[in-house]
Each structure stands twice: as C-alpha cells, then as structure tokens.
Amino acid sequence: MTDLSQLPQAPREPASRVADADPLETREWLEALDDIVQNEGRERATFLLKRLLDHARQRRVPLPSVVNTPYRNTISLEGQPQFPGNAELEARLIALVRWNALAMVARANREHPELGGHIATYASIADLFEVGFNHFFRAGEGNGQPNDHGGGGGDLVYFQPHAATGVYARAFLEGRLTEKQLANYRQETAGQGLPSYPHPWLMPEFWQFACASMGLGPINAIYQARFMRYLENRDILQTAGRKVWAFVGDGEMDEPEALAGLAFAAREKLDNLIFVVNCNLQRLDGPVRGNGSVIQELEGLFAGAGWNVIKLLWGSDWDPLFARDHDGVLLERLHETVDGEFQKYAATDGRFNREHFFNKYPELQALVAHLSDEDIDRLRRGGHDPVKIHAAYHAAANHKGQPTVILAQTKKGYGMGHWGQGKMTAHSAKKLVDEALIAFRDRFSLPLSDADVCALRFYKPDDTSAEIKYLHARRKALGGYLPARPVAAPRLPVPALANFSKTLQGSGGREQSTTMVFVNLLSQLLKDPGIGKRIVPIVADEARTFGMQSLFRQVAIYSAVGQLYEPEDRDELLYYKEARDGQILEEGITEAGAISSWLAAATAYSAHGTPMLPFYIFYSIFGFQRVGDLIWAAADMRSRGFLLGATAGRTTLSGEGLQHQDGSSHLIASTIPTCRAYDPCFGYELAVILQDGMRRMLDAQEDVFYYVTVMNENYVHPALPGEPSPPPLSHANAQERGDSSRDASPTRQHVIEGILRGMYRLREAGGAPLKGVLKRKRREGKGGRRETGVQLLGSGTILREVIAAAEMLEQDWNIAADVWSVTSFTELRRDGMAAERRTRRHPEAAPQTSYVEQCLAETRGPIIAASDYVSAVADLIRPYVPRRYVTLGTDGFGRSDTRAALRDFFEVSAMHVVVAALSALADEGSVSRSVVSDAMKQYGITPGGAPAWER
Numbered sequence: 001m002t003d004l005s006q007l008p009q010a011p012r013e014p015a016s017r018v019a020d021a022d023p024l025e026t027r028e029w030l031e032a033l034d035d036i037v038q039n040e041g042r043e044r045a046t047f048l049l050k051r052l053l054d055h056a057r058q059r060r061v062p063l064p065s066v067v068n069t070p071y072r073n074t075i076s077l078e079g080q081p082q083f084p085g086n087a088e089l090e091a092r093l094i095a096l097v098r099w100n101a102l103a104m105v106a107r108a109n110r111e112h113p114e115l116g117g118h119i120a121t122y123a124s125i126a127d128l129f130e131v132g133f134n135h136f137f138r139a140g141e142g143n144g145q146p147n148d149h150g151g152g153g154g155d156l157v158y159f160q161p162h163a164a165t166g167v168y169a170r171a172f173l174e175g176r177l178t179e180k181q182l183a184n185y186r187q188e189t190a191g192q193g194l195p196s197y198p199h200p201w202l203m204p205e206f207w208q209f210a211c212a213s214m215g216l217g218p219i220n221a222i223y224q225a226r227f228m229r230y231l232e233n234r235d236i237l238q239t240a241g242r243k244v245w246a247f248v249g250d251g252e253m254d255e256p257e258a259l260a261g262l263a264f265a266a267r268e269k270l271d272n273l274i275f276v277v278n279c280n281l282q283r284l285d286g287p288v289r290g291n292g293s294v295i296q297e298l299e300g301l302f303a304g305a306g307w308n309v310i311k312l313l314w315g316s317d318w319d320p321l322f323a324r325d326h327d328g329v330l331l332e333r334l335h336e337t338v339d340g341e342f343q344k345y346a347a348t349d350g351r352f353n354r355e356h357f358f359n360k361y362p363e364l365q366a367l368v369a370h371l372s373d374e375d376i377d378r379l380r381r382g383g384h385d386p387v388k389i390h391a392a393y394h395a396a397a398n399h400k401g402q403p404t405v406i407l408a409q410t411k412k413g414y415g416m417g418h419w420g421q422g423k424m425t426a427h428s429a430k431k432l433v434d435e436a437l438i439a440f441r442d443r444f445s446l447p448l449s450d451a452d453v454c455a456l457r458f459y460k461p462d463d464t465s466a467e468i469k470y471l472h473a474r475r476k477a478l479g480g481y482l483p484a485r486p487v488a489a490p491r492l493p494v495p496a497l498a499n500f501s502k503t504l505q506g507s508g509g510r511e512q513s514t515t516m517v518f519v520n521l522l523s524q525l526l527k528d529p530g531i532g533k534r535i536v537p538i539v540a541d542e543a544r545t546f547g548m549q550s551l552f553r554q555v556a557i558y559s560a561v562g563q564l565y566e567p568e569d570r571d572e573l574l575y576y577k578e579a580r581d582g583q584i585l586e587e588g589i590t591e592a593g594a595i596s597s598w599l600a601a602a603t604a605y606s607a608h609g610t611p612m613l614p615f616y617i618f619y620s621i622f623g624f625q626r627v628g629d630l631i632w633a634a635a636d637m638r639s640r641g642f643l644l645g646a647t648a649g650r651t652t653l654s655g656e657g658l659q660h661q662d663g664s665s666h667l668i669a670s671t672i673p674t675c676r677a678y679d680p681c682f683g684y685e686l687a688v689i690l691q692d693g694m695r696r697m698l699d700a701q702e703d704v705f706y707y708v709t710v711m712n713e714n715y716v717h718p719a720l721p722g723e724p725s726p727p728p729l730s731h732a733n734a735q736e737r738g739d740s741s742r743d744a745s746p747t748r749q750h751v752i753e754g755i756l757r758g759m760y761r762l763r764e765a766g767g768a769p770l771k772g773v774l775k776r777k778r779r780e781g782k783g784g785r786r787e788t789g790v791q792l793l794g795s796g797t798i799l800r801e802v803i804a805a806a807e808m809l810e811q812d813w814n815i816a817a818d819v820w821s822v823t824s825f826t827e828l829r830r831d832g833m834a835a836e837r838r839t840r841r842h843p844e845a846a847p848q849t850s851y852v853e854q855c856l857a858e859t860r861g862p863i864i865a866a867s868d869y870v871s872a873v874a875d876l877i878r879p880y881v882p883r884r885y886v887t888l889g890t891d892g893f894g895r896s897d898t899r900a901a902l903r904d905f906f907e908v909s910a911m912h913v914v915v916a917a918l919s920a921l922a923d924e925g926s927v928s929r930s931v932v933s934d935a936m937k938q939y940g941i942t943p944g945g946a947p948a949w950e951r
C-alpha cells in the first residue's frame with residue numbers, strides 16, 4: 001500500500017503552519033482586521049487591504065498570489081440560504097435517476113459489449129444536474145414551452161456530454177422518454193434509440209447542443225451568452241433573466257477551446273453565464289492533476305481572467321469539522337494533499353481515510369475522534385450535497401457583473417463502491433457484476449428486489465407517487481421540461497432574385513473580385529426591410545482585408561458599452577464606429593470565437609425561436625482547417641447561415657504563401673452532410689446561390705448551411721445569360737419590390753438551375769468569346785480538325801483559365817471546346833450518389849442518370865476539369881463522368897509568387913488545361929502525339945521536374 005506521507009506536497013496555499021516568527025504580532029494584526037470588519041464593515045476592510053497592498057508593492061515587499069483562496073467552500077455556512085426543496089423526496093428521485101442511468105449503460109453492454117458508454121461520469125455529476133433540474137433550470141418559449149417568468153425564453157443548458165445518460169434517465173421519469181428508448185441506448189439505427197451524446201441532429205426535439213467533442217461546449221456557451229446580450233441590445237429579443245449553464249469536465253478544461261473565451265466572457269460582463277466544472281479530479285486515463293490541484297489551478301485561471309469563482313468542495317458534514325479547526329490543521333492537511341491522493345481516498349473506505357488522512361497530525365486525529373469509520377466514509381464532497389450545491393447555484397444566479405464558475409469537487413463513479421468509485425479505470429466501466437449492482441441498490445436505498453437489480457430493470461414509480469408528483473411540480477414551477485428543442489421557427493420574407501439585378505447584369509466592364517460582389521450584396525441585404533435586421537455579419541479581424549470597412553459606419557460594430565473613445569479616424573466618412581446596437585460582430589483574432597458566434601446566430605431560430613442570418617467571412621484556410629470541428633458541431637446542431645471562405649483557393653492569394661493558401665477547404669466541406677458548398681466564379685452565380693440559400697434556410701426552413709468561397713482576384717463579370725439589360729427607369733420601382741416576372745427567360749432559368757445543381761454550360765464550342773473575361777492575346781490558329789472536341793470544366797477563378805484554354809484550343813489547335821462552369825463539385829457528387837442508389841434499389845425501374853451524366857452525355861470528347869483546390873475535389877464526380885476524365889488541381893504545398901506563376905507551378909493555368917486536353921485527345925487517337933509535344937514547346941512546358949505535390 002502507498003505510504004501517502006511520502007507523496008510530494010501539493011501546490012496549494014502556503015500552509016498555516018509555516019513558521020511564524022512572532023505569533024503575538026500576527027494575532028494583533030488579525031484582531032485589528034477583525035475589529036474593522038465588525039465595526040466598520042467589509043468594504044472598509046477591503047479598502048484598507050488594497051491600500052496596504054499598494055503600499056507594500058511600493059516598498060517592494062514580495063506579495064503572495066491573490067488569485068487563490070483556501071481549499072474550502074467559498075460560501076460560508078452563515079451565507080448559505082435555506083434549502084427550499086424536499087430533501088428526502090429529492091434524494092429518492094436522484095437515486096432513481098442514478099439507477100436508470102446505470103442500468104441503461106449496463107444493459108446495453110450486457111447484450112452488446114461493443115456499444116460502450118459511461119457510468120462513472122454521470123455518477124459524479126448527478127447531484128449537480130438534479131439540483132439544477134429541481135430548482136434552477138428554467139424552461140420557456142425559447143425551449144418550446146410557454147414561460148411565465150418574465151424574462152422570456154428559458155435557460156440554455158450545455159450538459160456534460162458523457163453524462164447524457166442521466167438526462168435520459170430523468171426524462172424517462174418525467175414521461176418524456178419511453179422504456180423502449182432507454183433499452184435502445186446507443187442502438188439508434190432501427191429507430192426509437194438514444195444517441196450516445198447530446199445530438200440535435202439525431203434527437204431534434206430534445207437536445208439543443210452537441211458538445212461531445214471536448215472543449216466545444218464551454219466556448220459555445222460563452223459565445224451563446226454574449227449572443228443573447230447582442231439580441232437584447234439590438235432590440236431583437238428580451239433575454240434578461242435567462243441563464244446559460246455549462247457543465248464541463250475538469251479534464252475537459254485542458255482543451256484550448258475550453259479556456260479560449262474566459263477573458264472575453266469576463267470583459268463582456270456575462271453574468272448570464274454559469275460554468276459548473278465537475279471536478280471529480282479524474283479524466284479518462286487517470287487523475288487530471290495527480291501531483292497538484294486542478295481546483296486551485298482552475299481557480300487561479302478563472303479568477304485571473306476576471307470571473308466570479310465559487311468553490312464548492314465540501315458537504316455539510318464537513319461544516320462542524322471546519323468550525324472546530326481553530327488552528328487550521330484541517331485546512332493545512334487539505335492543502336498538502338495532492339489530487340492523486342484525493343483520488344485514492346475516494347477509492348478507499350473510512351478506515352483507510354482515517355488512518356492516512358486524519359491520523360497524520362494528532363490535532364486532526366482528535367478532530368474526528370467522535371466519528372466512526374462509517375461516518376468518515378459518508379463525509380461528502382461538495383458536489384454531492386444538494387444543500388451546498390443549491391447555495392452555490394443561488395449565489396451564481398444572483399451574481400452581478402461577472403460570469404461565475406462553480407468548481408464542484410466530486411468523486412468519479414460516486415456510489416459505485418470499490419467496483420468503480422475513484423478507480424483509475426472508472427471512466428470506462430460499463431458493466432457491473434451482480435454483487436456491485438446490489439451494493440449500489442443498497443447504497444442508494446433503491447426499492448428494487450435482487451431479481452430486478454440483477455435483471456437491470458428500469459424503475460419508474462407510479463405517476464401518483466410522491467416522487468413523481470414532486471418532480472412534475474418542480475418542473476412546472478420552472479416553466480416546463482428541459483432539454484427541449486423547438487423544431488419550427490417563424491419564416492422570414494426572402495428578397496426575390498430580381499432584387500439583385502444589379503449584380504445579375506454583370507460588372508459592366510469593371511473589374512471586381514467576388515469578395516467585392518459579396519460585400520455589395522451584403523450591404524444591400526442589410527438594408528432589406530424584411531431580413532436586414534436579422535443579418536449578423538461576423539469577422540475575425542479581417543474586415544478591411546475584405547473591403548468591408550464601409551459597413552463599420554453603415555451598421556456599426558457591436559459593443560455592449562458603446563464607444564467610450566473618439567476613434568482616431570472620426571473625421572473620415574467610414575470611421576470605426578462601435579455601438580451598443582451595432583450589428584457587426586468583430587471578434588478579433590479568434591476564429592474559434594467567431595465561428596462560435598456564428599453558431600449561436602445560426603441556431604437562434606431554435607435556441608431562441610428567433611431566426612437570424614449570420615454571414616461569417618474569413619480567410620478560407622482558417623475555416624475548415626482551423627476550426628473544422630466547430631463547423632462539424634454546427635452541422636450537428638442544425639445550423640442555418642452562410643460561411644464565406646474569402647481569399648479562397650491555392651493561387652488567388654498569391655503573395656501570402658503556404659499557410660494562407662487554401663487548397664482543401666472544399667474537400668473537407670464535402671464531408672459535412674448539411675453543408676452546401678459552392679465555388680462560384682462570377683457575381684451572378686454568387687447572387688443566385690445566396691438568394692436560393694436564404695430561401696431554403698429562412699423560408700423553407702431547411703437545416704442546411706452554406707460554404708461559399710469568394711476570391712480577391714479582380715476581373716470582369718459577365719451578365720447572367722438571358723438576363724435582360726437594365727430596365728428603363730420607370731421599371732425601377734417594380735424591380736425594388738422584387739417583381740419576379742422578369743425571371744421568365746428559359747436560358748436564364750436553365751442557367752440558374754445549373755448554378756444551384758452544380759454545373760451549367762457557359763459557352764458552346766465555337767461560341768463567341770466571353771468578352772473581357774480574360775485578357776489574353778489571340779494566337780494564330782494552327783489548323784486542325786474542328787470536328788474534334790473536348791469538354792472543359794472549371795470552378796472558381798480557375799474557370800477563367802478554362803475559358804482561355806477553350807479559346808486557345810479553338811484558335812491554336814482547331815479543337816472545339818465546350819466550357820462548363822462548375823459551381824459545386826459537392827452538390828454534383830451528392831446528386832450522382834443519389835441517382836446511383838436509386839438505380840441500385842429499384843432494379844425493375846428505368847435507371848436514373850446523374851445530373852453530371854445528363855449534362856455531358858450528348859457532348860463529345862474527353863472531359864478535363866480544373867479548380868484551385870486539390871484534384872480530389874474535381875475527382876468527387878469521377879464515377880458519374882461518362883467518358884475519359886482528367887482532373888487538374890493544386891495539390892502540394894502553397895508558396896508565394898504571382899498568380900500566373902503559381903498557376904503554372906500547380907499546372908492549372910490555361911496552357912496546362914490545353915495540354916491536358918490535347919493529351920487526352922491523343923490517348924484516344926483523335927490527335928497525334930506530336931501535337932501535344934508541339935503545344936508543350938509552344939507554351940514552354942518542359943517534360944521534366946517533380947510535380948507540385950513533391951516540391
């Protein structure tokens with residue numbers, strides 16, 4: 001057995017036993033302070049201490065850290081409010097929830113050991129959840145139930161994901177989940193099952209937030225709380241009185257995202273936010289801080305960031321011990337005990353605890369002399385005592401001006417006896433032997449027979465029982481049941497496509513980037529009477545990069561305190577304006593924070609019953625690659641909104657080099673089922689995509705979100721084919737009203753459909769060149785066979801290389817080339833997969849053809865595709881391309897150079913498209929191989945050299 005006295009000292013507060021050179025003098029100082037507190041009050045004492053500290057600093061006296069407090073409860077016994085609940089009934093209810101949660105996991109794993117699950121996490125957090133359910137978590141309109149609490153809407157609770165079992169078990173007692181659902185825990189595919197973790201995609205009417213990926217819950221909760229303030233300050237929704245509760249693991253607090261928003265939350269004075277850190281001192285493999293103290297460390301971090309910290313460490317039965325701890329020996333012993341030891345004490349019995357913890361000092365031994373070993377065994381940690389939990393929650397809920405964190409000390413696997421409690425392997429325990437189950441039954445006085453226990457029967461008392469009546473009464477008093485997620489939100493009127501006619505008519509010979517087109521569209525949308533107010537522009541310190549500074553003045557940057565300074569550029573027309581009702585969320589350099597804001601806005605339709613339309617624009621490389629997991633979580637949570645990957649593509653952000661050049665975001669985007677990803681080249685394509693996206697998300701209420709890449713390359717944008725030229729002045733009013741009678745042209749409709757489905761023919765072979773689209777000198781034709789043809793596919797800015805390639809093929813080599821604008825390889829693939837599956841599953845019916853095949857079947861020649869992304873993006877549609885298919889992409893590391901040089905380097909420039917087309921034609925014998933060599937010579941392309949992905 002470990003000799004605990006040999007273990008290293010914990011880095012807690014210096015022990016009170018540090019040698020005191022002059023105890024009499026010390027006592028005088030302390031008594032003087034007591035006098036002040038008693039006669040002049042605490043505020044005066046604080047003032048004096050502050051002056052004393054300032055003075056000491058001036059005299060260069062080394063000061064102790066002030067962010068840590070002693071290892072005991074922050075709330076004193078005197079400061080503790082009366083517990084308002086029926087302690088006995090609540091204890092019975094908690095025991096039932098504990099049992100059903102445990103039985104769910106154990107039952108699933110008895111039948112199918114591969115299913116997995118967790119018992120120990122919920123066992124540690126059960127009391128923390130239950131006190132919330134019985135006394136604090138308010139439900140309301142935002143959670144699908146009417147609310148009579150005045151604040152409007154309910155609280156938002158981020159449950160610790162691995163404790164989801166307890167939330168299911170409670171919902172079972174509430175009659176909101178059936179026994180069959182519990183029995184199908186982690187067995188979802190046949191229906192009526194329950195997902196492993198909180199998941200709005202899989203349980204859309206139940207779970208509000210997906211947070212199984214550690215660290216995302218805490219950061220999301222912070223930005224959610226701030227978003228509620230934003231809604232309030234912009235006069236969109238009353239959120240006063242509502243709280244955001246985030247239940248977080250102590251191990252989880254090591255995730256960078258969990259810590260990322262702490263200072264921000266304090267700066268924003270989010271007193272609507274409460275973190276409860278379940279400090280069971282263990283994570284999956286072992287202790288969180290075996291050789292130290294996670295609670296003291298977290299206290300320092302949170303307090304340093306500006307939070308109100310409440311330590312909830314010891315249960316009520318410790319109060320008399322602390323009261324008699326006059327010489328501080330108990331506190332000293334707690335301070336010198338490291339978390340690894342506390343874990344050991346959790347895993348052992350009262351006798352062991354007495355021997356190794358209390359008997360270390362004679363004074364301490366005497367302090368517990370009146371307690372039996374069983375009494376010592378029953379000494380509870382703060383997070384297991386509803387009275388103390390209630391006191392902490394009460395203080396947190398009423399605290400003003402700061403967010404609060406409650407550091408609740410618990411035991412992992414609480415109540416699982418020596419089969420689980422405090423065990424190193426507790427996290428993964430999912431089966432218990434009968435003896436352990438019976439011990440659990442006895443420990444929590446469950447009204448179950450041995451046979452019921454061994455059969456892992458779920459238990460729900462009769463609806464007329466005192467417990468169930470109490471449970472419903474408590475929830476009724478708090479406004480309804482939680483968690484609950486409303487599935488429908490009010491529809492918003494989306495402007496018709498005709499409203500964007502200015503964009504649809506092209507740039508009129510002016511060179512523009514798609515980013516500029518986007519900013520113009522956004523600026524227009526912000527003025528829209530129907531949805532303008534609902535738009536949430538979000539940036540992470542790149543607004544100027546994207547030419548959005550005009551919006552600073554137009555709609556202002558949100559700031560809870562307005563603008564406390566005169567901005568340096570106040571004399572300028574477009575000055576840096578901050579306002580309490582500002583619309584732009586300027587998040588600074590935190591992509592994780594910005595996407596969390598986006599997520600809060602993108603789910604406001606369900607969390608608040610208030611649809612919002614966020615547009616988060618960012619360097620595309622810092623999207624899916626940097627915060628991909630948060631985007632995945634946003635999809636889980638049925639987000640609706642736009643992500644704009646700007647300066648997108650590997651070659652458009654030429655000079656910035658490797659770590660800014662994105663060649664993969666579209667590939668990652670294609671893996672997210674609800675993400676509609678588009679890579680448009682022309683302004684009209686962008687307008688069509690945005691308008692249809694708004695229609696689908698705000699009007700049709702589809703749970704999809706959009707990823708649209710926009711570039712910083714300037715070029716001329718043609719008009720939407722079939723779009724009439726600008727109407728005479730007298731028609732302008734009709735246009736502004738969104739009159740869609742002008743949408744009738746069949747070509748126009750055909751192109752719009754193609755843009756949305758993923759591709760359309762932009763130019764037929766031999767067709768007129770797209771004037772001004774690419775400035776390239778015409779060459780003399782070499783004379784070839786015009787009946788030979790190819791199909792060229794291009795997306796994003798590389799479409800312009802493809803257009804140029806088509807012209808070169810025709811003029812230089814006499815090869816006919818059709819040009820297809822591919823706006824979305826992802827959408828094309830989805831359509832292809834669906835067609836293939838339909839055919840497979842309906843063997844008797846006529847085979848379905850994919851849209852790609854429909855487009856290309858009647859054409860001739862090999863098919864060449866090029867994009868500014870890795871070739872795997874264009875390869876997404878390979879199974880549906882009916883003939884020889886060659887894909888060109890920007891595989892490899894990026895680097896700094898001019899766009900033209902980069903496109904040659906990655907072999908996606910017009911010349912490389914021409915050579916690829918000729919080579920494919922040579923393969924099928926349509927041209928001779930010497931033509932390919934001639935072309936290479938003509939364009940200066942050498943055969944040697946390593947490919948870009950090896951350089």
Ligand SMILES: Cc1ncc(C[n+]2csc(CCOP(=O)(O)OP(=O)(O)O)c2C)c(N)n1
Binds near residue numbers: 121214248
């Ligand atoms: C990002 C991420 N990494 C790893 C995991 C796997 N995981 C699930 S629970 C867990 C341990 C959690 O420990 P802690 O946060 O202390 O919670 P406890 O279960 O101890 O209450 C780990 C590593 C995960 N879910 N998410």
